Amino acid sequence: MTDQRLLHGQWSSRLAFILAASGSAIGLGNIWKFPYLLGENGGGAFVLVYLACVVGIGLPIMMAETMLGRRGRQSPINTMAALAEEAGVHRAWRYVGWLGVAAGFLILSYYSVIAGWSMAYIFKMGGGFLNNVTPQMAQQTFQDIKAAPDVQLVWHTAFMAATVLIVSKGVSQGLERVARLMMPGLFLMLLALDIYAAGTSGFSQGMSFLFKPEFSKLTGESLLVAMGQAFFSLGLGMGSIMVYGSYLPDHVSIGRSSIFVATADTLVALMAGVAIFPVVFSNQLAPGMGPGLIFESLPLAFGHMPGGSLFGTLFFILVFFAAITSAIALIEPAVAWLSENRSLSRVRASIYAGFACWFLGLGTLISFSHGASVTWFGKTLFELVDFITADLMLPAGGILIAVFAGWIVKKQESAQELELGSYFCYWRILIRYVAPLSVFIIFAHAMGLL
Numbered sequence: 001m002t003d004q005r006l007l008h009g010q011w012s013s014r015l016a017f018i019l020a021a022s023g024s025a026i027g028l029g030n031i032w033k034f035p036y037l038l039g040e041n042g043g044g045a046f047v048l049v050y051l052a053c054v055v056g057i058g059l060p061i062m063m064a065e066t067m068l069g070r071r072g073r074q075s076p077i078n079t080m081a082a083l084a085e086e087a088g089v090h091r092a093w094r095y096v097g098w099l100g101v102a103a104g105f106l107i108l109s110y111y112s113v114i115a116g117w118s119m120a121y122i123f124k125m126g127g128g129f130l131n132n133v134t135p136q137m138a139q140q141t142f143q144d145i146k147a148a149p150d151v152q153l154v155w156h157t158a159f160m161a162a163t164v165l166i167v168s169k170g171v172s173q174g175l176e177r178v179a180r181l182m183m184p185g186l187f188l189m190l191l192a193l194d195i196y197a198a199g200t201s202g203f204s205q206g207m208s209f210l211f212k213p214e215f216s217k218l219t220g221e222s223l224l225v226a227m228g229q230a231f232f233s234l235g236l237g238m239g240s241i242m243v244y245g246s247y248l249p250d251h252v253s254i255g256r257s258s259i260f261v262a263t264a265d266t267l268v269a270l271m272a273g274v275a276i277f278p279v280v281f282s283n284q285l286a287p288g289m290g291p292g293l294i295f296e297s298l299p300l301a302f303g304h305m306p307g308g309s310l311f312g313t314l315f316f317i318l319v320f321f322a323a324i325t326s327a328i329a330l331i332e333p334a335v336a337w338l339s340e341n342r343s344l345s346r347v348r349a350s351i352y353a354g355f356a357c358w359f360l361g362l363g364t365l366i367s368f369s370h371g372a373s374v375t376w377f378g379k380t381l382f383e384l385v386d387f388i389t390a391d392l393m394l395p396a397g398g399i400l401i402a403v404f405a406g407w408i409v410k411k412q413e414s415a416q417e418l419e420l421g422s423y424f425c426y427w428r429i430l431i432r433y434v435a436p437l438s439v440f441i442i443f444a445h446a447m448g449l450l
């Protein structure tokens with residue numbers, strides 16, 4: 001085990017870790033998923049519950065997960081096994097790592113399909129096909145892509161291939177470089193979109209939809225969805241931040257880095273909301289239209305602003321980068337485990353894991369067209385995989401991580417790792433009681449038990 005820990009790569013600096021962790025957090029979850037979920041779940045009240053989940057559940061779990069990773073310095077499965085052994089508790093704790101690897105696979109399988117849509121939009125925008133579009137044309141363009149599994153297959157394949165290529169290059173070479181470029185660019189582009197949105201006729205309606213809570217619109221399921229989205233967006237509960245933490249040098253403050261990453265992630269999601277909803281209301285689109293929301297609304301903004309096709313192309317390129325830095329995090333736990341335990345080279349491990357995700361993704365891909373009528377519990381395959389992973393597996397993984405970090409890791413050890421000073425006691429209350437209980441209550445409420 002000691003050898004393994006020594007061989008394990010490390011980030012070159014604190015900035016490198018922050019960039020990579022934000023790269024994992026900021027992705028399609030912020031730009032594509034958060035807006036459409038809040039559109040489907042009634043707006044302001046959803047945003048409020050989401051924010052409460054980020055602060056009360058997500059942030060403490062992010063610190064816990066990073067801490068466990070740095071203590072274990074291996075893939076999540078081996079880290080959990082090693083830490084359980086060290087603490088003298090049951091070996092079954094390593095299944096937390098397995099749960100994460102499985103969730104990562106399943107999420108990446110559909111994530112890649114959606115990322116493929118944004119790649120297709122790079123070319124739609126760049127080719128000027130969306131200049132001066134009407135809402136009907138924008139909707140038609142998206143429906144055409146959704147109805148063409150062959151086109152989606154090309155992009156899904158291209159996205160997985162790009163992910164495998166970057167992951168196979170290893171920790172600092174591949175992962176750091178991509179993250180460093182993308183983040184500032186994405187931020188600036190969203191700022192430009194927000195400024196544009198502020199000048200549209202639907203701005204005030206968009207703002208009150210986003211920020212005026214109407215609690216009557218919240219159901220048990222939408223509470224669950226808001227919590228699941230907090231896990232998804234911060235990239236928690238599946239060991240990917242654990243694996244990033246495992247590459248973290250000892251002197252970096254986990255507390256401060258986590259606060260930075262969670263704030264950046266939340267800001268980007270809110271900025272995406274501010275960019276999208278005014279455009280939705282200005283063009284009489286339906287906020288609850290589902291996964292097509294950004295693809296049908298943003299082209300309307302770009303299509304009517306000066307230099308729009310250039311900005312639009314750049315925007316979707318940035319979305320692609322945001323997606324790929326998250327995809328890397330989703331596959332990393334599996335790749336780390338394959339290369340540690342099956343003595344595969346990183347290149348081989350990445351190819352095997354990537355191929356498996358690609359294959360699983362074919363199911364999601366079909367579920368948007370020919371397979372749309374095949375449903376389980378009223379959900380298409382995409383919706384089902386999304387629900388099981390984001391709303392069940394990630395929060396379940398999160399509870400287990402919280403319990404392990406709060407109840408099993410010794411108090412002095414976590415105090416030393418986190419360096420939160422006098423705030424440590426708040427973290428401990430959140431991680432021991434607030435986070436596990438809230439997840440549990442939201443689960444129970446959604447199942448109709450409360």
Ligand code: PFF
Pocket residue numbers: 024025026027028029030104107231232233234235236238239240241326327329330
């Ligand atoms: N946080 C990413 C997003 O918002 O798009 C998705 C994600 C990455 C989820 C890494 C889970 C994860 F471990």
